[in-house]
Amino acid sequence: MSKLLNYLIIIFLFGYANSVASLPEVATILKVADSFRLPTATARVETLVELYKNEVLEKSREYRVYLKPGRRSLVLFRSPQEAGQKVLMVEENFWMLMPNSRRPIRITPIQKLLGEAATGDIATLTWSEYYSGTLVEADTDYQGTPALSLALDSKVKGTTYAHIDLWVARDDYAPLAADLYVQSGKLAKQAKFITETVAGQRRVVRMTLLDRLQRQRRTEVKMLSVTAAELPDKYFNPMFLIRNNLEETE
Amino acid sequence: MASTAWGDSDWKLRLLPEYHHFNEQSPFYSTNSLSRQRQLRGELLLQWQQAGWTGEGALTTQFAEAADNEAQLKLQELFYETSLSDDWEISLGKKRLGWGVGYGFRPLDLLQREPRRMVQPPLLDGIPSIILEKFSETGSISLIYTNDIQWQGTAITDTRSAGTLRWYQSLEEWDLLAITSWGEGGELAGGGGFSRVLGEAWKIYTEWLYQQSHRGAWQSVVGLYWTGASGLNGLIEYGYDGTAYRTQDWQALFDLTQLQRNQLNTLPAADATNLNANRQVYTAPNLLRDNLLLRLAYDGTRHDPAIEWLLTPADGGSVLTLLLESEIGNRQLLRLGVRNYLGPSDSAYGNLTEDWVLFATWQTAFEW
Numbered sequence: 001m002s003k004l005l006n007y008l009i010i011i012f013l014f015g016y017a018n019s020v021a022s023l024p025e026v027a028t029i030l031k032v033a034d035s036f037r038l039p040t041a042t043a044r045v046e047t048l049v050e051l052y053k054n055e056v057l058e059k060s061r062e063y064r065v066y067l068k069p070g071r072r073s074l075v076l077f078r079s080p081q082e083a084g085q086k087v088l089m090v091e092e093n094f095w096m097l098m099p100n101s102r103r104p105i106r107i108t109p110i111q112k113l114l115g116e117a118a119t120g121d122i123a124t125l126t127w128s129e130y131y132s133g134t135l136v137e138a139d140t141d142y143q144g145t146p147a148l149s150l151a152l153d154s155k156v157k158g159t160t161y162a163h164i165d166l167w168v169a170r171d172d173y174a175p176l177a178a179d180l181y182v183q184s185g186k187l188a189k190q191a192k193f194i195t196e197t198v199a200g201q202r203r204v205v206r207m208t209l210l211d212r213l214q215r216q217r218r219t220e221v222k223m224l225s226v227t228a229a230e231l232p233d234k235y236f237n238p239m240f241l242i243r244n245n246l247e248e249t250e
Numbered sequence: 251m252a253s254t255a256w257g258d259s260d261w262k263l264r265l266l267p268e269y270h271h272f273n274e275q276s277p278f279y280s281t282n283s284l285s286r287q288r289q290l291r292g293e294l295l296l297q298w299q300q301a302g303w304t305g306e307g308a309l310t311t312q313f314a315e316a317a318d319n320e321a322q323l324k325l326q327e328l329f330y331e332t333s334l335s336d337d338w339e340i341s342l343g344k345k346r347l348g349w350g351v352g353y354g355f356r357p358l359d360l361l362q363r364e365p366r367r368m369v370q371p372p373l374l375d376g377i378p379s380i381i382l383e384k385f386s387e388t389g390s391i392s393l394i395y396t397n398d399i400q401w402q403g404t405a406i407t408d409t410r411s412a413g414t415l416r417w418y419q420s421l422e423e424w425d426l427l428a429i430t431s432w433g434e435g436g437e438l439a440g441g442g443g444f445s446r447v448l449g450e451a452w453k454i455y456t457e458w459l460y461q462q463s464h465r466g467a468w469q470s471v472v473g474l475y476w477t478g479a480s481g482l483n484g485l486i487e488y489g490y491d492g493t494a495y496r497t498q499d500w501q502a503l504f505d506l507t508q509l510q511r512n513q514l515n516t517l518p519a520a521d522a523t524n525l526n527a528n529r530q531v532y533t534a535p536n537l538l539r540d541n542l543l544l545r546l547a548y549d550g551t552r553h554d555p556a557i558e559w560l561l562t563p564a565d566g567g568s569v570l571t572l573l574l575e576s577e578i579g580n581r582q583l584l585r586l587g588v589r590n591y592l593g594p595s596d597s598a599y600g601n602l603t604e605d606w607v608l609f610a611t612w613q614t615a616f617e618w
Contacts, residue, residue, distance in 0.1 A: 080615030083260045109450045110477045234385040239418045244304045
């Protein structure tokens with residue numbers, strides 16, 4: 001149903017794409033841009049994160065992320081060194097469970113910025129739920145691709161980035177690139193989105209993050225698979241993190 | 251975790267060398283301590299999950315110069331978890347149980363506590379338990395029956411059963427917790443706590459517990475935690491332990507121990523036993539009633555250094571620990587540390603049998 005809705009939105013928007021003056025609301029553009037990263041509202045995403053320092057691969061990490069509307073994400077750490085670690089995000093509240101522990105720990109919003117890849121980078125795959133935006137330029141280009149330039153500001157507490165400058169393709173609103181700013185106003189990272197056709201749909205399959213605070217660092221976030229999967233609400237209860245029977249529901 | 255037909259498994263091999271330097275001025279010092287100056291522990295750990303079952307086992311070998319070396323195979327956890335309905339869950343088996351929100355001291359870990367004196371404590375053994383839980387989207391109520399069994403070889407030396415009721419509720423920035431427990435002797439314990447995030451970078455937490463079994467003793471902790479965007483983070487935690495010794499209790503113990511040492515030549519066997527018994531006081535969770543913990547750490551991409559300073563203001567004693575944890579590639583971890591026990595000669599930590607300890611952990615994760 002959500003796929004059909006996305007197609008309808010895109011078809012509807014194409015009718016107006018030739019005319020800059022008749023661009024849809026930015027919120028609508030963001031929803032379309034979101035559909036390239038997350039084609040279903042509830043999903044299980046398998047992610048591989050590769051961390052490079054001075055262009056040398058330092059380490060790679062695997063994550064399984066469950067996403068649900070209402071700004072809910074559950075991140076399961078799958079790499080051997082971190083197996084058993086979990087991070088839960090519910091709106092602007094965050095918890096972590098360490099391996100071998102039976103106590104979920106509440107963490108601060110800044111803590112989710114830290115680590116291999118900011119957990120927020122892999123667990124937050126939509127902009128429309130978290131940001132309100134304005135159109136900055138309707139007729140620009142990003143590395144030769146005709147693009148729209150948008151300025152997004154966080155409309156809820158606890159977002160990983162307070163402000164985002166986002167470029168989307170002018171023809172279908174596929175995300176192209178983003179400058180990501182933290183609360184202090186510093187440019188923290190620059191993201192570039194790589195799209196490919198998967199199962200007949202154009203999707204973001206890779207995100208390159210250039211660290212602008214530690215300039216020698218680059219992170220590749222590869223979305224290995226995105227499948228429709230819905231966990232019951234109780235799985236987003238922090239105390240449920242200590243239970244291991246997650247696979248029963250799949 | 252590696253997935254096979256037998257389920258998901260995760261193997262780890264750990265080597266934990268330690269070097270202990272002893273305080274010969276301590277009244278608790280004995281030349282027998284020297285047999286444990288250099289130690290090496292090896293651990294092969296397996297975690298396994300399959301269809302609601304979770305298991306964890308460890309093969310541990312311990313080497314210490316001139317001491318009895320030993321190897322142990324332990325099943326640390328084995329439990330089954332399943333849903334009874336949309337809201338109700340059950341868990342049966344041997345499982346670790348800990349609910350405190352503190353960093354260094356957690357009064358609400360009333361059924362099971364991590365040893366605090368050891369620089370590299372082994373993973374805790376689970377407690378046989380039946381846990382019935384009702385979950386909502388933001389809260390839970392748990393009814394827990396435990397039967398803690400103490401073994402010596404294949405013989406049971408002691409059993410302690412308890413019934414515990416735990417309530418948890420998350421309310422926006424707040425996590426609220428309340429626990430009450432009844433032991434088989436009728437003794438009651440009850441407590442509560444909360445943690446709350448303040449803005450982007452701060453967290454405050456507190457917990458407290460009343461225990462009837464310690465002649466009505468209170469234990470409590472309050473802490474403030476800060477995280478910086480750079481990865482730097484700091485913690486200040488005050489803990490009160492009404493079950494711990496006061497300075498006058500320590501002074502009486504020092505005097506008694508010194509007296510027993512002086513008699514070692516005349517009554518060696520009896521007084522050596524007494525000395526050993528006196529040393530057991532150091533296994534308490536807190537050596538004194540008032541404890542202050544300061545921690546400064548850096549959460550780096552590859553290297554995580556930390557400094558911890560535990561102070562007992564009443565007698566001027568303290569424990570200073572420096573740590574460095576580094577990741578090597580995708581599967582290996584190296585942890586180096588040094589712990590120094592400080593304080594005047596009439597302080598609990600100043601009289602510990604150890605001056606300082608060097609320790610390390612090398613860990614590699616692998617698939618079988």
